Amino acid sequence: MQYLLCNQFLQKISVSRIQVIQIHPYDPTSSYVGGIGTYIRGIIKHTPTECEVSYVGVSTDPARYPVGRWHNIKVEGRKLRFFPVISADLRRRKSIPLSLRFTLALLRYRARIEHDKAVLIFHRIEPSLPFFGSNSARILFLHGHNGKDFYNPQSEVRWSYFPRLYFLLEKLLIAKIEQVFIVRSDAIPDYQSLYPRLHERIHFIPTWVDDSSAAILAENEQAGLRQQLTAPLLFAPASKLLLFVGRFVSQKDPLLLLRAFHRLSQTRQDLHLVMIGSGELEGEIRQFIATQGLADTVHVLGPQPHQHILRWMNAADCLCMSSAFEGMPVVMVEALHCGLPVVSTNVGEAARLISNQQVGRLVKEASPAALSLGIEQVLAQARDRDACRRQASPYRAANVLQALNAHLGNRLTPQR
Structure with a gap:
């Protein structure tokens, strides 16, 4: 401009x-x-x-x-x-x-x-x-x-x-x-x-997305980065890593994601969720994690520098967005640019970015059942990093x- x-x-x-x-x-x-x-x-x-x-x-x-x-x-x-x-x-x-x-x-x-x-x-x-x-x-x-x-x-x-x-x-x-x-x-x-x-x-x-700062790592580099980031959190090597990045407020509805994760954890023991952010719902988030016995699999990291968030995007298996409304989230464009598929509620410009199943799932119903199903489907399919990057390329x-x-x-x- x-x-x-x-x-x-x-x-x-x-x-x-x-x-x-x-x-x-x-x-x-x-x-x-x-x-x-x-x-x-x-x-x-x-x-x-x-x-x-x-x-x-x-x-x-x-x-x-x-x-x-x-x-x-x-x-x-x-x-x-x-x-x-x-x-x-x-x-x-x-x-x-x-x-x-x-x-x-x-x-x-x-x-x-x-x-x-x-x-x-x-x-x-x-x-x-x-x-x-x-x-x-x-x-x-x-x-x-x-x-x-x-x-x-x-x-x-x-x-x-x-x-x-x-x-x-x-x-x-x-x-x-x-x-x-x-x-x-x-x-x-x-x-x-x-x-x-x-x-x-x-x-x-x-x-x-600023492609000069949002680095794209090779698959072997991503594996090493994942091990480095998750070691302090005691992840099992074969675990799947879900990522949430955003404010802990009603608009982002992180509690909806937690309910979906809890539903998934009833049948899967290989999932971990990293939540990066802060906000007025943090107390409720931590209470939910404690009461539902998720302390070993849900990790609240608090706000992180931008470059560190991009590192997590290169290490994760799926970005999860549970927002009630949005514009066109920068975090979604950055995730796709890093080769990370996205599961999101159908808000704002999400449909523009998640236009095919190779890059994620668009959840039409904002419910734990629908969100958990979308996440399950993305984790079950082969990862297509190139498709994700192509989806983000018009938005450099x-x-x-x-x-x-x-x-x-x-x-x-x-x-x-």
Whole structure:
């Protein structure tokens, strides 16, 4: 995206550097990444050298990166300036939503952010409010279908209690956005119908995998890595390894996966489940593991650095996703890229990625019986790593960014 965006700016105004500022309540220095974090880091990495990159976010380590100051950091090999406006623990929820605290802090520090002639990139609509009157070019990424997700009974987003208020705010702010990119294709016609004047500005964009960092290991290397990772967990060599990566929240529904795993464990003794993540359901997860006698076969590892998650993907036999709703999960694209088949509930863009049985199973019913059957079927078939990798190949970063460029056209012409 930024390739064309910056080239257009360089052609139309006489400046030596273009300022690209991403604004989101995330800490790019933290090892806790998540799907949107991976997306943000990918944009940072692939921004061309003609652009000066800045990030306005939160600090998870205020002693090292104090709030209200600019810091010079390096992310994904790219030097950038980082300005945290609040301190926050991204693994814990507070009574006041992080998005609200972040937006209020942006209002406080707005004058410290040189935004008027910059390109501002948002990953939710609320943080664009403090820049409503700015002369900046603005791009919005939406990582789900708010028109549906807010009404899902398993949504933990606070706007779910006040959806009409959210859409009033969105209607006000989205009119100032030059381009809107949404990672769910079914959201495009809905948003184009909701905002007909913005019809040509609203586009689908898939998530992507950075194939320069998501290493593909040979089969013999994967075996050695598996032994290295699982040795501390006392795995039997012939065990099958299932992997869950995600937040422990209702949207991801990890308890559904645990119920499916418990069902499988009644007839199979060769299964282990590694769960990477954290969240408000962690207590319930650990209680379920204890009460069902799964302590020897279910291993909760907590959040891991991104590169370590990719190592687990190269070592596992199946990625399991039990979400109630999704956009287009980065973790699914990365798993397929690593040659790992996926079993998932039929949510978001899962059907786009799991389009044949060589790469996994799409579970149409969100039940322990259906999910456990899908996992059983994937484990029973021969592993086809090449098929998985072919499925992910259209979603390599270079491919997605090239397709994104075609959408931008001349809409981001700056004010002279």
